[in-house]
Amino acid sequence: MENTSVISVLKTFSKEEIKEFDKFIISPYFNNQPSLTRFYEELKKHFPAFEEKKVERKKIFQAIYPGKEYSDDTVRRLTSDLKKLMDNYMYVKVQDSNPVEARFLRSFEYSRRGLHKEAEKELEHIIKMIGETGPISAEYIKNRLDYEERYVQINLAKNRQSEISHNFKSEIEYLIYHFILRLSYYIHNIKVNKVIFNVKESAFINDFVSAINLEKMDKLMAVSDETGETRKAMRIYVLFILNYMKEEDESYFAELKQVLPEAINYIQDFEKYNIYQMAEAICWQKMTTIDRERYRRELFEINKLRLDAGVYLPDGRNMRLLLYRQILTSALQLNEVEWAEEFVAKYSEKLPDNIRENMTKYANAHLMFERGNYEGSLAMLNKVDFDIFTLKFDVRNLTLRIYIELNHIEEAISLIDTYKHFVAKNKGVSEYYRNITGNFLKYCKNIIDLRTGKAKLSAEEMRREIEADNSVNFKSWLIGKLS
Numbered sequence: 356m357e358n359t360s361v362i363s364v365l366k367t368f369s370k371e372e373i374k375e376f377d378k379f380i381i382s383p384y385f386n387n388q389p390s391l392t393r394f395y396e397e398l399k400k401h402f403p404a405f406e407e408k409k410v411e412r413k414k415i416f417q418a419i420y421p422g423k424e425y426s427d428d429t430v431r432r433l434t435s436d437l438k439k440l441m442d443n444y445m446y447v448k449v450q451d452s453n454p455v456e457a458r459f460l461r462s463f464e465y466s467r468r469g470l471h472k473e474a475e476k477e478l479e480h481i482i483k484m485i486g487e488t489g490p491i492s493a494e495y496i497k498n499r500l501d502y503e504e505r506y507v508q509i510n511l512a513k514n515r516q517s518e519i520s521h522n523f524k525s526e527i528e529y530l531i532y533h534f535i536l537r538l539s540y541y542i543h544n545i546k547v548n549k550v551i552f553n554v555k556e557s558a559f560i561n562d563f564v565s566a567i568n569l570e571k572m573d574k575l576m577a578v579s580d581e582t583g584e585t586r587k588a589m590r591i592y593v594l595f596i597l598n599y600m601k602e603e604d605e606s607y608f609a610e611l612k613q614v615l616p617e618a619i620n621y622i623q624d625f626e627k628y629n630i631y632q633m634a635e636a637i638c639w640q641k642m643t644t645i646d647r648e649r650y651r652r653e654l655f656e657i658n659k660l661r662l663d664a665g666v667y668l669p670d671g672r673n674m675r676l677l678l679y680r681q682i683l684t685s686a687l688q689l690n691e692v693e694w695a696e697e698f699v700a701k702y703s704e705k706l707p708d709n710i711r712e713n714m715t716k717y718a719n720a721h722l723m724f725e726r727g728n729y730e731g732s733l734a735m736l737n738k739v740d741f742d743i744f745t746l747k748f749d750v751r752n753l754t755l756r757i758y759i760e761l762n763h764i765e766e767a768i769s770l771i772d773t774y775k776h777f778v779a780k781n782k783g784v785s786e787y788y789r790n791i792t793g794n795f796l797k798y799c800k801n802i803i804d805l806r807t808g809k810a811k812l813s814a815e816e817m818r819r820e821i822e823a824d825n826s827v828n829f830k831s832w833l834i835g836k837l838s
Contacts, residue, residue, distance in 0.1 A: 361434050362405050364441050365398065372448075373402060379444050386440055393419045394433040455484055455498055459505065466509055474509050478502060491588040492626035493536055500529040532589050535572075538564065539592040542599045543633045546640065551745065553785035569597050573607075578614060588621040590614060591630065598637045602644045608637065608653075628669045631661040635681065643787060647825050655689055658682045662698075667705070674705040676714060677745065683718055684749065690831065692725045713741045717749075724753060729760045744783065748792060751777075755799055756832065767803055771796050794827040802836045814838075 368376065380386050380395055397418045401410050413425050450457040462477035485498050503526035510519045548554035576590040591614065597607040619627060638654035661667055667674050679702065686695040699718045706714050716739045723732035736753060751774050758767035778784050778792055801817050804810040814837045821833050
């Protein structure tokens with residue numbers, strides 16, 4: 356029974372949740388089948404491992420119905436009924452973990468029954484819980500929109516249209532805010548996935564957004580002495596959209612840097628993580644379209660700000676692998692080696708347990724390389740054991756640079772060849788990665804040709820070509836090799 360949905364759900368239960376479900380299943384309101392209770396009790400004996408050989412259908416059936424002939428239909432029915440009971444339990448858990456949503460549901464039910472006074476009391480509790488002016492998050496904007504909509508509907512049912520003009524306007528305002536915020540999230544995700552995973556953009560959505568007068572929207576949201584905190588915070592999302600859609604216009608990035616320090620004070624802590632992620636993505640975009648080195652420095656400064664502010668744990672416990680990798684590699688490409696060493700020493704422990712050891716080895720391999728310990732770097736890199744798409748590029752890039760530093764020419768040429776095949780055959784490699792990887796391999800081969808006397812260009816000609824190329828990583832290292 357290991358692969359059934361019931362077992363899959365039970366495996367996620369904590370000891371406390373098992374105790375809660377014990378009480379849930381014996382409640383006559385939820386369950387009036389003694390056989391279902393016995394079925395659950397037999398399954399529970401195998402908690403938490405639920406080993407497949409031990410959780411065997413026929414053994415479970417005989418424990419519930421001693422002496423009876425096995426019936427697969429009965430086991431299937433019990434499994435289905437237990438899953439329905441678990442679904443009800445999950446619904447109760449959601450209400451416990453999201454009291455605002457629970458009060459919205461109660462307000463709706465009271466209103467449906469014509470109990471408008473009780474429905475309004477639930478809304479009063481909601482506005483006290485979420486606050487009338489924030490701080491802002493996607494959840495807060497959605498809750499305010501739902502609050503205004505429910506308040507309007509309740510008072511329309513009570514024939515109090517004349518008293519809710521303000522709420523009508525607030526509902527529309529929060530609808531606009533909700534649209535802006537969700538749109539900024541979508542554009543962020545699709546732009547990032549395009550760069551990393553070669554995901555195509557939606558022509559319809561791009562055309563739709565382009566048809567919006569974003570510049571006028573920004574002026575409407577612009578900060579003044581009379582602007583409320585909500586609008587100040589929401590302007591950040593408008594500027595994100597403008598930065599994404601107006602890729603080569605740097606004025607919106609400058610404006611974002613100016614307003615972000617104050618506006619972020621009006622944003623909830625967990626939402627600040629999303630803000631910094633979008634700011635990071637915009638820097639990557641500007642690296643590609645404007646100036647890689649300049650906007651890598653901007654990204655480095657944003658990384659320092661987010662670390663100083665403690666905004667790097669999306670779940671409150673662990674740092675994500677890709678964020679750790681981005682912060683480390685951005686610092687090293689700017690030759691901020693000492694800062695990178697301090698980062699690794701302080702923040703490696705923030706990584707999840709299952710990747711911490713490998714990522715620390717990965718980081719130390721890069722640091723050894725920067726300190727000139729190429730043999731040690733290669734040895735450390737060979738100890739790294741993971742299969743993560745983005746890091747496959749990093750490992751190959753570092754290995755190739757080590758071979759060139761150690762003058763292992765044959766190994767370097769062989770790696771360049773296999774690396775090219777990897778990129779060519781892998782359809783998941785985006786155009787961005789194809790460009791920067793192809794250029795990096797080209798310049799590495801040029802350096803090797805210089806050393807072996809096969810170069811068609813002089814070192815100075817190569818240097819000028821690299822300096823003029825905005826689509827290559829490790830630019831300072833490559834130029835250093837030409838010296």
